[in-house]
Amino acid sequence: MTSPATFQRDKLELPFLKDVWYVAGWMSEFEGPGPFARTIADEPLVLYRKKDKTISALADRCAHRWAPLSRGRTEGDDIRCMYHGVRFRSDGTCAEVPGQSQAAPTLRVRSYSVVERHQLVWVWLGDPARADLHSIPDLSMLDQPSRRIYQGSLDYAAHYSLICDNLLDLSHIGFLHEKTAGQPVVELTDVPAGSCYMPGGSEAKLIDRGVRAESWISGPTARSVALPKRTPDGDLWTRTDFLVPGIFISVDRMYPSGTANRCGRLAPAPELESLSDTMSIQAVTPISKRESRYFYSFGPRASEVDVSEGAAMWRIVLATFAEDVKMIEAQQKVIDQHPGDQMGGIAADRGFTLYRNLMKRLSSEEAAAARDSASIDQ
Ligand code: FES
Numbered sequence: 586m587t588s589p590a591t592f593q594r595d596k597l598e599l600p601f602l603k604d605v606w607y608v609a610g611w612m613s614e615f616e617g618p619g620p621f622a623r624t625i626a627d628e629p630l631v632l633y634r635k636k637d638k639t640i641s642a643l644a645d646r647c648a649h650r651w652a653p654l655s656r657g658r659t660e661g662d663d664i665r666c667m668y669h670g671v672r673f674r675s676d677g678t679c680a681e682v683p684g685q686s687q688a689a690p691t692l693r694v695r696s697y698s699v700v701e702r703h704q705l706v707w708v709w710l711g712d713p714a715r716a717d718l719h720s721i722p723d724l725s726m727l728d729q730p731s732r733r734i735y736q737g738s739l740d741y742a743a744h745y746s747l748i749c750d751n752l753l754d755l756s757h758i759g760f761l762h763e764k765t766a767g768q769p770v771v772e773l774t775d776v777p778a779g780s781c782y783m784p785g786g787s788e789a790k791l792i793d794r795g796v797r798a799e800s801w802i803s804g805p806t807a808r809s810v811a812l813p814k815r816t817p818d819g820d821l822w823t824r825t826d827f828l829v830p831g832i833f834i835s836v837d838r839m840y841p842s843g844t845a846n847r848c849g850r851l852a853p854a855p856e857l858e859s860l861s862d863t864m865s866i867q868a869v870t871p872i873s874k875r876e877s878r879y880f881y882s883f884g885p886r887a888s889e890v891d892v893s894e895g896a897a898m899w900r901i902v903l904a905t906f907a908e909d910v911k912m913i914e915a916q917q918k919v920i921d922q923h924p925g926d927q928m929g930g931i932a933a934d935r936g937f938t939l940y941r942n943l944m945k946r947l948s949s950e951e952a953a954a955a956r957d958s959a960s961i962d963q
């Protein structure tokens with residue numbers, strides 16, 4: 586196992602990348618024409634639906650006197666600023682100036698690439714020419730009718746880095762969620778030292794645009810809040826991926842005892858039938874340096890939990906999220922009280938350290954690409 590001494594002991598605030606898809610909200614938050622105001626990574630946006638129900642995103646700033654367009658009204662495929670009435674198309678061009686025979690071509694609002702996928706609305710903050718739909722993670726588990734899916738969101742008064750850290754080291758479950766998740770911290774022989782009953786950050790590894798932690802845990806210690814009560818004991822395979830810019834995908838699958846060894850303690854084949862299968866997909870979106878929005882979901886297979894069992898599991902999951910909010914907001918306050926001091930490092934920091942280094946690299950690459958395109962433009 587890597588020595589804790591090799592981990593970076595910083596409290597770096599992760600950069601707000603531009604060339605990424607951020608989650609603006611659940612699709613269900615954008616019913617009706619809008620307009621809907623959202624701020625992502627310090628950029629105020631207005632989203633609205635056109636006649637064909639497709640969604641558009643513009644800067645929330647009228648090109649005339651900078652009134653927020655989210656205080657305007659939608660008109661067919663356009664949005665009208667309700668200060669002096671200038672109307673804009675969904676590409677940000679001016680369609681009408683009241684009292685003028687012609688629209689003003691110089692009045693232009695920035696438009697953003699926006700797409701709906703896997704029950705979520707995604708916004709690309711960078712140059713639309715670079716918007717790459719393939720970089721939206723495969724969250725198709727959210728679309729599976731075979732699952733009983735619960736979803737929601739909550740706001741944090743904290744930098745989104747701290748929420749990412751939290752999701753990149755689930756060993757905190759044994760402590761912070763000791764009472765709600767109801768699982769004592771146990772010594773395990775089949776996961777690396779330093780892990781609790783859930784995979785911690787110490788075995789995390791870098792994958793394409795993210796960090797992965799996965800493990801097999803066997804016997805009664807494998808019980809977790811993510812498992813339906815009627816699931817028999819066996820070998821639990823857990824995988825968590827945390828992908829840029831803050832997408833968390835976790836899968837908990839229980840298999841009959843002996844499966845872990847039959848798989849060589851490697852990931853089971855996707856077609857291998859499991860006794861239970863629960864997923865959780867979450868997304869962290871920065872709003873500003875001290876505000877973040879956290880989108881979450883939880884989805885056991887409907888065949889394994891009835892409505893009341895699913896609701897009971899969901900209540901526990903929500904209670905754990907409330908514990909995270911309390912702790913992380915308190916942590917943010919302490920951090921802000923000690924701006925010059927250095928934090929400590931332990932083995933479980935590996936997951937978020939890998940992720941922080943990845944984000945730093947992507948941020949440098951983005952800055953270099955911006956410099957290159959600026960020099961080409963000159
Ligand atoms: S500020 Fe929008 S029309 Fe004047």
Ligand SMILES: [Fe+2]
Pocket residue numbers: 751757758761762905906909
């Ligand atoms: Fe937590």
